[in-house]
Amino acid sequence: MQTFISFLILISYYQLVAQENSTIVLSTIESELEKKQVAVDLGNTTKSLGSIVAKAISIHGGLRLAKPQKSRFSANFSAKGGNLISLSLATGVPKKTVSRYSFEEANVQLSIAKACDRLVLETLGIPGFFSGRISFLSSLSGKKEIFVSDAIMTTARPQTSFGKITFNPSWDNQGQGIFFTSNRKVFNNVYYLNLDSRKISTIANYRGSNLRAVQNPRSNQVALILSTSGNPEVWLASSPRSKPSRLTRNRSNESGPAWSPDGRRLLVTSDSRGKPQIYEVSVSSGQLTRIPTNVSSHCTEANWNPRDPNKFVFTAAVSGGFQVCEYDFSLRKSRIITKGAVHSMQPCWASDGRHLYFTERSVTGKTRIMILDTELEGAKPAPLHGPSFGNCSQVSFYYPN
Structure with missing residues (x-):
């Protein structure tokens, strides 16, 4: 009996030591994080x-x-x-x-x-991003509409009320309005909403699907995704009101154009090899060059870092779900930024090139906008809003010059 009691005491001692060691380790981790802040x-x-x-x-x-x-x-x-x-x-x-x-x-x-x-x-000693604005989609009304809010979503206001399918919002480079795609007039066309006058202009309503417009950050030039030639291709227009010229000429499907910070380079998603991958497309010849992300056979939704042209983020199919990854041209390597059972997608950099917005989608299909400090080791994504904002997704960020 005495031996049995001694055994229980010994077990209790080791459990206590384990708990104490666990507490010490957690305390050490916390203090290391605090040292970086x-x-x-x-x-x-x-x-x-x-x-x-x-x-x-x-x-x-x-x-x-x-x-x-x-x-x-x-x-x-x-x-x-x-x-x-x-x-x-x-x-x-x-x-x-x-x-x-x-x-x-x-x-x-x-x-x-x-x-x-x-x-x-x-x-x-670094620039902030809080003075920026974001546009995003919310299904608060039952249909996805465009909203605009401050950078941390303390308040938000609806900008459209079509009651139709609306997607791909993208700021112009002056922060005066938003390009978007909608079937508000039956077919998918690309439009521009001037936030001051509230006037909506048609940018592309060609035969086929007019899917996206993204403006060059350094000029009036606009990259569009149009299927008027048969399959979705990249087209370029010298200004939003100019007639676009076809840039790519192939049988694959292109999507998601993303300009480099200096406006001289362009990334797109293409399935030219069967499955979607990230490519750089020559703005002069239209030639596609695959980026060796080497992290997944399914890579989409590139977004170039506004302060570091060596880096861009993208969405990749990883371990049965979707996660946000970052590619570094200088290292020719990718790293997975987000983790977990939920899906993470539609990444968008803030102007400081440090903070990253993305859409989190739960297993039940609910979506919310998250933000992540990509430079603080151990940082976790933070939700920017609660259920009162509805299901939110697809951020576009603008910071005033």
């Missing part, structure tokens, strides 16, 4: 502003909220009436104010976003 407290920031700023900080990854005695910077956001927001930064021991800024934009939300971008620049 700059600790910030919000000082006397008012509660109404604090919730928005706290969301921005938690999403960024490079910053983290901390108590004043453990923070490196103290950031005070204040509402000064109208759309005016002030930001003061303090640091040191004891903390002393080192800089003050004021921001007055078209609306108070944008003023807060500008202040958050300044916080990122002053504390991390």
